[in-house]
Amino acid sequence: MIVTDTLQETPLFERLRPYQREGASFLFHRKSALLADEMGLGKTVQAAVALEALKGINRRVLLVAPAPLCLNWMSELEKWARSLVVRRVSGSAQDRQVTYRLPIQVLITSYEQLRADIDSIASSIEFDLVILDEVQRIKNIDSTTSLACRRIRRKSSWGLSGTPLENSVDDLLSIFRFLAPQLLRPGMSRSEIHATMQDHFLRRTKAQVLSELPPIIVRDIRLELGPHQRQVYESVWSKRLSSLDSQHGSTRIASMLAVLTRLKQICNFDPTTGDSAKWDVLQGLFESIEKSGGKGLVFSQYVETLQWLSQRLTITHEVYHGGLSDEHREQMTDRFRERPGPRVMLVSLKAGGVGLNLQEASTVILFDRWWNPAVEHQAVQRAHRFGKQTPLQVIRFVVEDTVEERITDILENKAALFDEYIEDAPVIAAEKLSDQDLRRILDL
Numbered sequence: 001m002i003v004t005d006t007l008q009e010t011p012l013f014e015r016l017r018p019y020q021r022e023g024a025s026f027l028f029h030r031k032s033a034l035l036a037d038e039m040g041l042g043k044t045v046q047a048a049v050a051l052e053a054l055k056g057i058n059r060r061v062l063l064v065a066p067a068p069l070c071l072n073w074m075s076e077l078e079k080w081a082r083s084l085v086v087r088r089v090s091g092s093a094q095d096r097q098v099t100y101r102l103p104i105q106v107l108i109t110s111y112e113q114l115r116a117d118i119d120s121i122a123s124s125i126e127f128d129l130v131i132l133d134e135v136q137r138i139k140n141i142d143s144t145t146s147l148a149c150r151r152i153r154r155k156s157s158w159g160l161s162g163t164p165l166e167n168s169v170d171d172l173l174s175i176f177r178f179l180a181p182q183l184l185r186p187g188m189s190r191s192e193i194h195a196t197m198q199d200h201f202l203r204r205t206k207a208q209v210l211s212e213l214p215p216i217i218v219r220d221i222r223l224e225l226g227p228h229q230r231q232v233y234e235s236v237w238s239k240r241l242s243s244l245d246s247q248h249g250s251t252r253i254a255s256m257l258a259v260l261t262r263l264k265q266i267c268n269f270d271p272t273t274g275d276s277a278k279w280d281v282l283q284g285l286f287e288s289i290e291k292s293g294g295k296g297l298v299f300s301q302y303v304e305t306l307q308w309l310s311q312r313l314t315i316t317h318e319v320y321h322g323g324l325s326d327e328h329r330e331q332m333t334d335r336f337r338e339r340p341g342p343r344v345m346l347v348s349l350k351a352g353g354v355g356l357n358l359q360e361a362s363t364v365i366l367f368d369r370w371w372n373p374a375v376e377h378q379a380v381q382r383a384h385r386f387g388k389q390t391p392l393q394v395i396r397f398v399v400e401d402t403v404e405e406r407i408t409d410i411l412e413n414k415a416a417l418f419d420e421y422i423e424d425a426p427v428i429a430a431e432k433l434s435d436q437d438l439r440r441i442l443d444l
Contacts, residue, residue, distance in 0.1 A: 007053040012080055016049060019209040024049045026202045031156040032180040034135070036203040039162040039288045044073065047131060047160060048080035055084055055105060058128040062152065065133035067110035068281045071222040071400060074108060089113055100125055111137055111145050118148040126153040132178065135159030141174035149178050163291055169193065206390050216380065218394045223277040225399060229270040233402060236262055240442055256438045260403060267399045268305045268368055278367060278397050279312065285365065285395065286315050290343055294362030295336065299349045299379050301368050306346040313344065321348035333358060349379055358383050366396045369407055406441040
């Protein structure tokens with residue numbers, strides 16, 4: 001039996017914003033639920049707090065997410081559901097089979113892994129709760145992904161998505177075929193669907209909850225390099241010591257910065273194969289921005305990276321960097337402000353850190369991290385200006401087990417980076433990495 005006070009007694013419940021408490025309560029009280037808040041309102045956090053409150057009831061939870069977001073879920077559950085034991089399903093097929101059978105409270109797997117594993121777990125394992133993140137992945141009712149998800153034995157089902165209906169009402173029918181198989185059926189009118197799913201569906205937009213939101217919402221997305229990208233990275237990393245031998249003073253510092261720059265650029269994309277873990281996630285973010293009618297700014301420290309992105313983008317965009325004339329850059333910002341205008345602007349971090357006024361942007365993406373938090377802060381403020389009517393979402397990419405993670409750790413230790421992006425927080429004036437910081441990042 002669920003004790004109503006369990007949710008309110010959860011340690012971090014009071015730290016949620018009012019609309020997030022409503023969302024956590026919505027999930028907490030339902031065996032089948034679709035939380036469809038607009039991107040950036042914290043669906044992950046709401047689900048994590050609800051999971052924490054239900055730990056005495058849901059002893060085995062399977063969370064299925066797109067592969068690039070599995071690490072992010074690990075990080076968010078560690079922050080918002082601290083008492084839960086969480087583990088990723090990984091390794092060989094045999095390793096994964098063992099993991100599924102361990103008495104662990106929350107297992108996290110990807111849609112790709114689930115498709116590979118479903119035959120061996122469908123009949124032998126039952127979960128108390130299965131959560132599908134980005135549940136629109138099962139919008140095609142006949143796809144192998146949809147079939148695999150529906151085959152999971154479970155007592156309760158939750159889905160999370162900012163875009164639960166992308167093409168037609170069939171998307172919803174397929175999603176609810178997983179969440180509540182008998183609830184919706186083909187041929188129902190719009191009003192019938194609304195009325196029928198009302199108790200299982202919750203959707204809020206940024207405009208609806210504006211008064212409850214801070215001006216800036218920060219989200220870190222933690223990623224892993226793919227095999228080829230990792231191989232190139234490790235090759236440069238392994239040679240870093242030999243490249244610094246017999247160097248001293250300013251020459252050695254310059255060489256350390258050169259190695260660090262090379263490693264950071266490889267984290268963005270593999271120049272030999274074009275592989276990029278960040279690009280895979282960025283495409284999904286652009287789709288969300290386009291569907292919501294928003295606009296996005298993508299900041300990178302490297303013009304080369306911006307040009308590489310530009311070659312691959314299909315969404316309307318422009319590239320803004322210091323090599324352009326002042327007149328050209330002003331024309332670009334004017335076009336971005338127009339409706340419809342370009343949906344995305346790719347911006348050099350140094351060139352875009354000052355002088356811009358682009359409150360039309362709904363999302364700012366820091367594709368790679370600058371080691372001066374003040375520069376990042378100034379860049380974000382370009383879209384957080386007087387007259388802005390909606391919250392600004394700031395997304396920061398961090399590649400795990402690389403120099404990016406080390407840089408992020410240093411910045412967090414120095415400045416509590418999260419708080420720096422809240423409107424009234426002080427700006428750190430550090431101009432560069434110290435020699436000690438460089439040594440730490442490069443493990444010297």
